[in-house]
Amino acid sequence: DQQVKQNSPSLSVQEGRISILNCDYTNSMFDYFLWYKKYPAEGPTFLISISSIKDKNEDGRFTVFLNKSAKHLSLHIVPSQPGDSAVYFCAARANTNAGKSTFGDGTTLTVKP
Amino acid sequence: NAGVTQTPKFQVLKTGQSMTLQCAQDMNHNSMYWYRQDPGMGLRLIYYSASEGTTDKGEVPNGYNVSRLNKREFSLRLESAAPSQTSVYFCASSERGRAMSQFFGPGTRLTVL
Numbered sequence: 001d002q003q004v005k006q007n008s009p010s011l012s013v014q015e016g017r018i019s020i021l022n023c024d025y026t027n028s029m030f031d032y033f034l035w036y037k038k039y040p041a042e043g044p045t046f047l048i049s050i051s052s053i054k055d056k057n058e059d060g061r062f063t064v065f066l067n068k069s070a071k072h073l074s075l076h077i078v079p080s081q082p083g084d085s086a087v088y089f090c091a092a093r094a095n096t097n098a099g100k101s102t103f104g105d106g107t108t109l110t111v112k113p
Numbered sequence: 114n115a116g117v118t119q120t121p122k123f124q125v126l127k128t129g130q131s132m133t134l135q136c137a138q139d140m141n142h143n144s145m146y147w148y149r150q151d152p153g154m155g156l157r158l159i160y161y162s163a164s165e166g167t168t169d170k171g172e173v174p175n176g177y178n179v180s181r182l183n184k185r186e187f188s189l190r191l192e193s194a195a196p197s198q199t200s201v202y203f204c205a206s207s208e209r210g211r212a213m214s215q216f217f218g219p220g221t222r223l224t225v226l
Contacts, residue, residue, distance in 0.1 A: 042219055043117070043205075043218050044156070044215075046215065100158055100161055101215065102158075102172075
């Protein structure tokens, strides 16, 4: 059973608009969440993270929201830019897991000029 | 400062052949990881090393072995390659701690015929 799910394989938005990428998890032991961005033929790069003691974390155009009761988090990108076109992975980690992360399957974001 | 490097970038093997994927990091990180990514899927952890001298199985360890040669290097060995091991392999490293993000290498694209 997949513990981290990204139910939208793809998302297309217009440049300048908001992109919202969603992620759901099932394991209540997860208490730290990360988003990674991946361009083709490259490794993932860290984007933003959030601890379960917070419900929001912001870094420039990127904001991650966490709803613990719903076991749901979302990544907002405002405004979206063509260079944001990439695959976005949600990852979750439990305090007992020695740094290991469980990844979702990713959402491919396309930002159209 | 190269970050995480992986060799080779591409490899084609025949069923039953063996090979070792090499990974090195120059960030003095304690923890290192090997993931595989299959098309349309997220990253699945094969093995990890929380610190020099220790290794542990991840989610999909069957058919693989690892060696944490020193603090910098973490290799992944396929003793008898199978077509099911066709995938893109990513090595990553991080500092210890739940809040530490992982730094990924560029990946090795492996095809087993």
